[in-house]
Structure formats: C-alpha cells, structure tokens
Amino acid sequence: MNCPKTDCQKTIEFRHACKTFCKKKIISDEDIRYILEAGRMAPSSFGMEGWKFLVITNQELKEKLRPLCWNQAQITTCSHLVVILAAIDALRPSSGIPQKRFARRRLPKEKEETYIKLYSEFLSEEITDDAKMFAWSSKQTYLAAMQMMLAAASIEIDSCPIEGFEREKVEELLEIDPKEYRVSLLLPFGYRIYPQSEHLRRDFEEVVEFIE
C-alpha cells in the first residue's frame, strides 16, 4: 500500500499500554460514552453479548482496588476505570436469556428453534462447568475491550488492558456474584502523562504465513 497513513493505522499506532495517566485530565461524558458504545457494538458468539461494563470514577474505590491490582498506577491515575464483566449464568439456556437474544432476530420459528438447539448442544458438549463458561465468555469480552481501546485511541484517549489483578478479591470488593458474572479484564482510560513507549513487535514474516 503506497499511500498516506489511514486513520485506522494512526489509531493503531496511537494506542499503547499507558502506564500512568494524568490525574488532572478527566474524560468528558460524551467521550466516555463514545468509547463504551464501541464496546457495546462488539461482535459476540451467537450474538449473546455476555458482558457488562462497570464504569468507576469514584477515587476512593479506585484506591481500594489498586492493592488488589498488583499496585498498578493505572488504577488510581486513570480518569475512568472500566471493569469488564463476563456473564456466566445468563449464557445458559436455563436462564431464558439466549432464547430472547435469538428471538430478536425475528427468524422464522423453525430456524430460531434450530439455532437454540445448536446453541444448547454446543453448550452441553463444550461448556460443562463455570470455569469453561468463564473462559468462553471472557474471550468475547476481549473483543469488546479491543474495540473500546481503538475507539479511545481514535479520539486520542489512552488506555491499558489489565489482567494483573486478584480476581476473587476484586469481585468481593465490587460485590459481584461469581455465579452471575466474573471480572474478565480491567480497562482504565485517561490521558498519558509520559511519551508513548515504543511498540515492540515480532517481524511480519515471523508472525504471518501465507498458504496458497
């Protein structure tokens, strides 16, 4: 491609794992909604949208969370801390929710029933316990997370995906019932205070293999 950088390339280059945010710069309501909307629009397996985004701005709560998150500075310096939850019970046919998700497609009854059957069979074969449900559900939340990080970068807002936290303790503090949801990923947003770190990446040829 021999043309000026696309907006998408610029956005990808702007995003980096920001380690410290400027505490004084607060994201506007309009901008955080733009970011969250990008997460809401993410794709999900069977269109189940098995996620919820908790948006924390309360500084006291962020201070309480920080020691449970490897004492990482992003937690307390960010403007908005998004806690991405992965659904557990809601994804099971017994909750009645998958049926509602399929019903909104307005498919012919027969096709809808085929989908529900396929979904139920997939779950009973592959997702045999809560741990497997979390693994499946959590994978999908990462797509929502990436979509939010890119949306943020497109308006020059920084982020950092955070997996370095003690899940049970964070869930306890946030009073999350692990049968209902598990904390999948923490995603702080804000504005960088230091220059962006270099993107260190493996070579294209090492990562990509074309099969013709």
Ligand SMILES: Cc1cc2nc3c(=O)[nH]c(=O)nc-3n(C[C@H](O)[C@H](O)[C@H](O)COP(=O)(O)O)c2cc1C
């Ligand atoms: C699933 C996941 C978990 C991560 N957890 C942390 C974390 O706990 N703390 C942190 O500072 N960075 C975390 N990172 C950021 C990575 O370290 C970072 O993306 C990687 O080193 C590449 O740097 P870049 O994103 O700035 O290009 C995480 C990234 C991913 C994808």
